[in-house]
Amino acid sequence: MKGCPLACTWCHNPESIEPRSHVEWKGVLCIGCGICGTVCPQHGITFDEDGVHTADFCNACGTCTRECPTQALELKGINYTVDDLYKVVIKDRAFWGKDGGVTVSGGEATLQWQDVLALFKKCKEDGVHTALDTCGFNQREVFEALLPYTDIFLYDLKLFDDEEHIKYTNQSNKLIFENFEWLAGTDARIWVRTPIIPGATDTDENIKGLAGIVRDRVEKWELCAFNNLCQDKYDRLGKEWDFKGTGLMHKERMEELTQIAHENGSSVAVWSGATALTD
Ligand code: SF4
Ligand code: SF4
Numbered sequence: 366m367k368g369c370p371l372a373c374t375w376c377h378n379p380e381s382i383e384p385r386s387h388v389e390w391k392g393v394l395c396i397g398c399g400i401c402g403t404v405c406p407q408h409g410i411t412f413d414e415d416g417v418h419t420a421d422f423c424n425a426c427g428t429c430t431r432e433c434p435t436q437a438l439e440l441k442g443i444n445y446t447v448d449d450l451y452k453v454v455i456k457d458r459a460f461w462g463k464d465g466g467v468t469v470s471g472g473e474a475t476l477q478w479q480d481v482l483a484l485f486k487k488c489k490e491d492g493v494h495t496a497l498d499t500c501g502f503n504q505r506e507v508f509e510a511l512l513p514y515t516d517i518f519l520y521d522l523k524l525f526d527d528e529e530h531i532k533y534t535n536q537s538n539k540l541i542f543e544n545f546e547w548l549a550g551t552d553a554r555i556w557v558r559t560p561i562i563p564g565a566t567d568t569d570e571n572i573k574g575l576a577g578i579v580r581d582r583v584e585k586w587e588l589c590a591f592n593n594l595c596q597d598k599y600d601r602l603g604k605e606w607d608f609k610g611t612g613l614m615h616k617e618r619m620e621e622l623t624q625i626a627h628e629n630g631s632s633v634a635v636w637s638g639a640t641a642l643t644d
Contacts, residue, residue, distance in 0.1 A: 367386070375591065379606075387440075390416055501540070520583075557585070615641050
């Protein structure tokens with residue numbers, strides 16, 4: 366689901382921040398034929414030494430992406446009705462295995478919560494497992510509506526300190542923590558996830574503070590080690606990334622942070638992700 370109310374400086378899905386659909390250009394595939402500029406009904410494509418650019422008034426009709434002979438243009442964001450989206454997700458059901466199901470993420474999926482609700486209702490009618498990946502930043506009523514149809518919440522808690530939260534995400538953590546408190550008091554299955562970002566969320570104080578909130582009220586608290594695989598996405602979007610060139614976390618530090626979580630009241634903490642091989 367596209368669109369997000371937060372603006373995390375480390376965001377690994379920058380293509381999903383904007384609510385509207387857009388076209389991405391992959392320079393390595395482009396042969397410079399100019400066909401895209403010819404076929405665009407809006408005359409919204411320009412060329413310069415940096416490559417192919419689409420205008421702000423691009424309406425994401427997809428003509429250029431269909432006509433590009435090398436698939437150098439890709440439409441990010443497709444409008445579906447809930448029924449059509451359900452057909453797309455259910456068609457691979459035979460390959461899911463017994464633990465498979467539907468996970469809705471973003472962006473922030475709850476920005477389109479009525480559609481998520483309708484989709485999850487359809488899933489439950491067919492006995493399909495549902496997971497909601499959320500940053501927790503929405504009105505309580507939204508989570509109340511989704512709760513009966515959500516088998517598991519994948520709930521992000523990023524920064525304990527509110528000033529730091531505002532600095533790195535552009536929003537306060539107050540609503541996120543309030544919603545978490547409420548959700549943890551229900552019978553919902555919850556996995557909390559905390560991205561461990563070098564120089565931002567990877568401090569002892571942050572993990573201590575979050576441990577006091579998470580405690581053992583959830584099934585799992587996953588400390589997810591930073592990775593830099595999204596650099597390519599920023600390059601394609603022509604955006605700078607604050608974490609360009611930042612190295613991976615070290616295994617010892619991930620173990621240390623997990624231990625801090627355990628010692629501060631959360632025995633359900635584990636860590637995941639690739640770590641640096643050397644200094
Ligand atoms: S998606 Fe449509 S409007 Fe946008 S640049 Fe391509 S052809 Fe033009
Ligand atoms: S149609 Fe495709 S290959 Fe041709 S200039 Fe446009 S992006 Fe490049």
